Amino acid sequence: ILNVEQSPQSLHVQEGDSTNFTCSFPSSNFYALHWYRWETAKSPEALFVMTLNGDEKKKGRISATLNTKEGYSYLYIKGSQPEDSATYLCAFWIYNQGGKLIFGQGTELSVKP
Amino acid sequence: EAQVTQNPRYLITVTGKKLTVTCSQNMNHEYMSWYRQDPGLGLRQIYYSMNVEVTDKGDVPEGYKVSRKEKRNFPLILESPSPNQTSLYFCASSLSGGLGTVNSPLHFGNGTRLTVT
Numbered sequence: 001i002l003n004v005e006q007s008p009q010s011l012h013v014q015e016g017d018s019t020n021f022t023c024s025f026p027s028s029n030f031y032a033l034h035w036y037r038w039e040t041a042k043s044p045e046a047l048f049v050m051t052l053n054g055d056e057k058k059k060g061r062i063s064a065t066l067n068t069k070e071g072y073s074y075l076y077i078k079g080s081q082p083e084d085s086a087t088y089l090c091a092f093w094i095y096n097q098g099g100k101l102i103f104g105q106g107t108e109l110s111v112k113p
Numbered sequence: 114e115a116q117v118t119q120n121p122r123y124l125i126t127v128t129g130k131k132l133t134v135t136c137s138q139n140m141n142h143e144y145m146s147w148y149r150q151d152p153g154l155g156l157r158q159i160y161y162s163m164n165v166e167v168t169d170k171g172d173v174p175e176g177y178k179v180s181r182k183e184k185r186n187f188p189l190i191l192e193s194p195s196p197n198q199t200s201l202y203f204c205a206s207s208l209s210g211g212l213g214t215v216n217s218p219l220h221f222g223n224g225t226r227l228t229v230t
Binding site for chain 2: 031032034036043044045046049051089091093098099100101102103104105106
């Protein structure tokens with residue numbers, strides 16, 4: 001059974017803090033990794049699509065890195081703002097299984113003003 | 114407006130009464146998929162479709178059926194719903210099928226909250 005784990009499960013920070021969280025996945029089955037942001041009462045929205053070892057992606061104050069050899073990806077938020085409060089999901093695409101993917105359970109971020 | 118549309122948004126039904134949740138996308142996407150979200154379990158993939166007439170099981174397909182007769186529609190069918198299928202359901206699509214699927218981000222519908230009593 002393939003397992004995708006995200007840590008921490010939840011995080012409470014003050015406005016202006018920088019933060020990061022982890023997505024761990026089985027390195028031997030890697031095909032691609034996506035990051036999504038999910039605000040309460042809305043639908044998940046794509047942040048990054050990552051496919052190559054060493055990939056680094058950035059969108060504003062949010063960035064992500066990928067290490068496929070050791071099986072992890074980091075998501076960083078610089079200078080957190082209250083509007084960054086959301087659940088951040090990683091989605092692991094399984095090699096050689098077409099469109100099959102596994103989501104992590106998510107990291108719930110709360111940013112206090 | 115480019116979007117994935119699910120209907121209904123909310124549904125309360127009784128055990129055993131067949132139901133269909135519709136999903137339609139207007140972006141000419143090849144890949145479509147269904148997920149359920151339960152507290153503490155995250156999003157779990159039910160079924161996916163790489164293109165018309167091509168469907169395959171995700172992690173939790175038991176109790177569900179799908180069909181992909183045309184590119185834009187991917188309905189989720191519960192032939193005999195049970196209380197353990199009470200959940201929040203999401204449909205999603207992405208541009209590429211085949212080998213390009215993993216390179217395209219998923220676009221999600223607004224969700225369907227299903228309660229089976």
